[in-house]
Amino acid sequence: MATAMAVQPLAPRPCSRDIAAWSPPKQRLMDNNESRPALKQLQQSAPQRPRRERPCDGCRRRKSKCVLQEGRRCVLCEFHKQDCTFVENAQPRKRKVDDTNKSDTSPNKRSAASSVKASTPPATKPQQPIFDLSNIPAPAPPVQPAGTKVLSVVDESLSLQRHRHCRYVGQTTALDARLIGLGDFNETNETESQVGLLRQVTGTEYFSTHDDADVPMPDDEARALADIERIVGPHGNKLIEIYFRNVHPSFPIIQKQAFLDRHRHGDRQFNPPLLAAMYLLALGWWQQEPTLASQPRPDIARLEYIAITSLTMAMQRPKISAVQAGLLLLQRPKSSTWTLTVQLVALGQDIGLHLDCSNWSIPLWERRLRKRLAWALYMQDKWSAVGHGRPSHISAADWNVPTPVPDDFDESVPPIDSTTDEEDEETLRGRSLFNQMITLTSIMAEVCDTFYSQTAKADIDRAGKYATQLVLNRAKPVQIRLKEWFAKLPAECKMDSYNTNQLSATGYLHLAYFATEISIHRRIVQSLRPPTTPSESYMMYICRSAAKTRLISAMDFVNRLRPEHLSAFWYFASASNFALIGTFGALLQATSPGSEEAAFYAARLNEFKWTLSVSAGKAPWIQGALELLDATATMLTRLPSKPASVADEEGMDEELMMTGFGVGAVRQEMEVDRW
Structure with a gap:
């Protein structure tokens, strides 16, 4: 006779002891179960x-x-997966700390309670962003009684806590997600283990969290912050205002409201490299600010030294703030190093930025910040790979971050899904530029994989005399995608969408578009070989005509840049992209079949260089592009003389009518359109 047996759940009963490694704030921004x-x-x-x-x-x-x-x-x-029992007695209620404060009317007690209350950001009604911080003196940090913890929204986060850091537990590590799930999780989804406190964000995703003190290193953070504030002096508030006015709208990788709330309440425990990087970028507009132009500029070299050295230490304790600091430092002229970019990619993967955090049990504002920051890191990796000629370190197979939607740009804490009237025009324009740059970067990544990867290079080499045809066949899909992207560009992202005497950052997006186009035609021109038949001559002529059209369009774009564009924020890859236009022109000059065509490109390159030298007066960072153009010009001095010009377009068209080719037909098939 069979005996019925009750199968107990696999997970152990919850432990009755308290896990005191983490103390949640009194005012939680979200329900712990809301994100499940x-x-x-x-x-x-x-x-x-x-x-x-x-x-x-x-x-x-x-x-x-x-x-x-x-x-x-x-x-x-x-x-x-635990037993549901009703056998334990109710636990005695604990007296709240506030009860003691209320019952004790001594001045010291009242001042301590007021100090704690003043340092806690409001959770119900977020304050409006600050747009003018220049007249607000920096308040001294509030004095807290011994043993009192200052509450902040960052203390509820996963990757922005001030004294703890986290590391993503990957699927192939010795810690299996199913085994971790057997642990006893407290109300903050954390369980103790011998490898650290493990925090669950979904049913299968975990992070190990550690105290910063667990990573021994020189405790120079307070000293670095003091040095930074000493260097900027009384101009710190004004520089923060400049940063959020000029940089942040087009590069929203900081949670603005959380930062300003902490700054307003005297909390100066910021990440030193992040604060220094914000100051360094804002210093680019020092001369344009009437209240600052007549005063001595802070010591930029010293500020850069503190930023770099403190970032090196901050990377040992992975946090979002370290990734933010690194990305901002890479936006400075001549500072985009491939080594730092790769380090940031590894750091971002350490804290799980390559994952979809939409359903994680972390605050909603942190999920939104993670999406924006992840795509900023993605763009940094891809455009750095283009500029340095290196393989990208972010693989499409291991990238699972959804593209940001409008709600992901809500920076209020807690989120309220709305923007103020003050923010509408410039903030929405910046967000649109950021999203359009994400899409364009994905197209550029496809261009690099299709034409410049090692496997693509080997395919083209093996194609021999059919290399150009192979490149053209592969170019057509990505050209169509690029053409559709440009056709759907929102009105606020057009070059003519700006107000007089108001900065517009649309220039860097259009420059990146021309760099993407040129990268396609550059590979086509590189694949061309000396023709041996009339049809090959005609194909070469058509390919070079299309390349010439793209070059002229890009150079005309540079000629149309106005002070409103030049003085605005430009993405870090812009100097390299300007130089890419000149490099493409030099390539066409060097491969010109005739002397007249070579002379044409030489003249256009001189005009282009002159235009950039004039523009550098408003945008000094363009000097980096001019230096690269000088290096290219030196190489062209060794170019041998060219023979007389070949047949013109009409003569070649008549000559090859018998073969069934025609200039118009081939151009239409290649979908060559003037911008």
Whole structure:
């Protein structure tokens, strides 16, 4: 006779001892279970328990709402795979700290309570962003009683806590997600282990979190912050204002409201390299600010030294702030190093920026910040690979970050999904530019994979005399994609969408577009070989005509740049992209079949160089592009003389009509359009 046996759940019973490694703030920005869709759905669909019924033992210990299911365990016990019992006695209530403060009327107690209250950011009604910080003196950090913890929104985050850091637990490590799931998780989804405190963000994704003190290193953070503030002197508030006015709209990788709230309340425990990087970028507009132009500029060299050295130490404790600092430092002229870019990619993967965090059990504002920061890192990697001629370190197979949507740019804490009237025009323009740059970068990444990867290079070499045809066949899909992207460009991203005497950052996006186009035609020109038949001569002529059209369009774009464009924010790759236009012109000059064509490109290159030298007066960083053009010009001095010009377009068209080719037909098939 069979005996019925009750199979106990695999997970152990929750431990009754407290896990004191993390103390959550009193005012939580989000419900701990809010970001778990499956759990939230169970809670909404399960029958509600009458108030007179007591919660189960597990929910009582977690201090969570107990929602019973019909004939089954409660929702949370079902989710944690544990027994749902009602045998333990109610735990005695603990007196709140505020009760002591209320009962004690001594001045010292009252001042301590007021100090803690003043240092806590409001959680119900976010304050409006600051747009003029120049007249607000930097308040001294509030004095806290011994043992009192200053609460902040960053203390609830995963990767922005001030004294802790985290590392993503990958799928192939010795820590298996199913085994970690057997742990006893507290109300903050954390469980203790011998490798650190493990935090669960989804049913299968975990992070190990560690105290910063666990990583021994010189404790120079306070000294670095003091040095930074000493260098900028009384101009710190003004530089922060300049940063958020000129850089942040087009490069929104900082949670603006959280930063300004901390700054406003005297919290100066910022990440030193991040603060220094913000100051360094803002110093680019020093001369344009009437209140600063007549005063001595802070010591930029000293500020850069502090930023770089403190970033090197900050990388040992992976946090979002270290990635932010690195990305901002790379936006400075002549500072885009491939080594630092690769380090940031590794750092971003360490904290899980390559993953989709949409359903993680972390604050909503942090999820949105992670998406923006992840794509900024993606663009940094791809455009650095183009500028340095290196293989990208971010693989499409391991990239699972959704493209930001409008709600992901809400920077209020907590999020309110709205923007102020002050922000509407410039902020929305910057967000649109950021999103369009993401799409364009993905196209450029396809161009690099299609034409410049080692496998693509080997394919073209093996094609021999059919190399040009192979390149043209591969170029057509990406050319169509690029053409569709440009056709759908929003009105606020057009070059003529600007107001007089108001900075417009649209220039860097269009320059990146021309760099992408040129990268396609550069490979086509490189694949051309001396023709041996009339049809090959004609194909060469058409390919070079298309390349000439792209070059002239790019140079005309540079001629149309106005002070409103030149003085605005430009992406770090812009100097390299300007130089790429000149390099393409030099390539066409060097490969010209006749002397007249070579002379044409030589004249256009001289005009282009003159235009850039004039523009450098408004944008000094363009000097980097001019230096690269000088190097190219030196190489062209060794170019041998060219023979007389070949047949013109009309004569060649008549000559090859018998072969079935025609200038118009081939141009139409190649989808050559003037910008």
